[in-house]
Amino acid sequence: MTGWAERQARAASLLTGRSAPRLADGKRTTAATSHAAAPTNSKHASTTASQAEVRALAVPEQERPALTARLHEAAVIPGPTPARFPKLIATLCLLATAGSAAIIPPSAPQPPLLPVLPAAVAEPVRYGMRVQDERFPERIKPFRATEPSEGWLVVGASGQRWRLPDALPAADVQVSPDGRKLAYYSLTRMQVVIHDITTGALQPVPTPFYEVRLSFSPDSRLLAMEQPEEVIVTDTRSGAVRRVPGDELLVGWAGDRLVLSHSFDGIKIVALDASLIAKIQAPELDDQGNATVSPDGKEIAVPSGQRVLILGQDGKVLRKIHPHLPPTAELRRVYRWAGPTEVVLYAPGYRSATIYVMNVHTGATRPVPYAPEVAGRDITIGAI
Structure with a gap:
């Protein structure tokens, strides 16, 4: 030997x-x-x-x-x-x-796949999030146990999670405020679709682009889609399509009116016939993507450090609100209004929730359930 x-x-x-x-x-x-x-x-x-x-x-x-x-x-x-x-x-x-x-553990079995979102589900969607995390590729497998390594998933009111393999990972996905509709660029249809998860119906939206900004109206009926020289507004019930000309960026909604960027530090509110309702300019609006207008169009909420500023239509600061957040939470963004007196905040923190609903008069907050996992991810807020 x-x-x-x-x-x-x-x-x-x-x-x-x-x-x-x-x-x-x-x-x-x-x-x-x-x-x-x-x-x-x-x-x-x-x-x-x-x-x-x-x-x-x-x-x-x-x-x-x-x-x-x-x-x-x-x-x-x-x-x-x-x-x-x-x-x-x-x-x-x-x-x-x-x-x-010193024992070498056996290889862990592959975790089960997350289920695909059915055509119709009984519960509304609380939020959706895009997962693009390559820091732990051995732990986050595509569409596996916890989440896909690249793609969109949605979370229902019960905490149930589903993946959206038909949604283009690089494109925008929006959940309607009532949690009953999803808007995304479909990989199978090669166009934006509105998915009614109550009935399972898919409504196509005419557009040749996938890099578009999407926004549902507060009542979840209208979907606005930003295009190079116009904003396309689709009625999710009738299917009617309206085109609002202009090259401004889509910021969101003020009731049933559109909020568009106006300048570096300004926004404007327009009706669906493109008529001007209001033009608001203020230094605090230098990042319009962080501003959100109340349903009646009279107040604008914008983050400023760890405070939320409430502006009037004249651009003046009406109130400075300190949200009641955990000590480790850091205010990053104001997503949208959740009614006439509440806004949705994104404020991640150590071992705490990341999404809160804040009263714009008192600063009192309440966490959105099942939200701790969304810290640092692209998210869209639905039914809260």
Whole structure:
């Protein structure tokens, strides 16, 4: 038997605590016979190789000398060995040294797939979120146990999660305020669709683009879709389509009227016939994507540090509200109004909820259920 076979037998004896097995010539393998088979300069080479293997195994520094000596004594490293075996045998010796506590767990089974959102469901959708997380690719598998590695999923009022494989991951997805409709760019139809999850009906929206901003009206009836030189408004009940000309960016809604960007620090409210209702300008509106207009169009909520500013139609600050949030929560965004006196906030924090509903007069807040998981993700708010 070769010197390599002798070293294998010696390593096995270390693991089992039994004497080394006899070889074909009737002799037992020993550290001495293993050393005898090695070149004259193998002692230095084995020590260096042993130390390298121990470092590769991330053994604590104080334990390295003893383990290195053990490897050297076992003669599993010295001499010419196949390149693929030293680390394996060093690992076996490490297990023998560490005892029964060092157990390599079996490979975890693949988690089950998340279910696909059915055509129709009984419960409304609270929110949807886009997952694009490559930090833990071994833990987040596409559309697996917890969530897809890239794609959209939605969460119902009960906490049930579904994936949306037909929604283009890079495009916008919106949930209506009543949680009964979804709007997204369909990969199968190659166009934007409105999915009524109560009936299962799919309503196509005419557009050749997928990089569009979508926004449902507060009553969930109308869907606005931003286009290069117009905003297309679709009635989700009748299917009627109206086109509002203009190259302004879509900000959202004020009741049944559109809110569009006006300038770097201004917005304007227009009717669906494109007639101007109001033009509001203020330094606080330098990021219109963070501003949201009340259903009656008279107040605008915009975040400012850890406060929410309430502006009037003249652009003046009416109130400065300090939301009642946990100490670790950080106010990032005001999503939309949730009625005449409440707004939806995005305020992630350590071990706390991330979505809150705030009273615009008192600052009192209430967390949205099942929302802690959405921190740092692209989300869309539905029924709250």
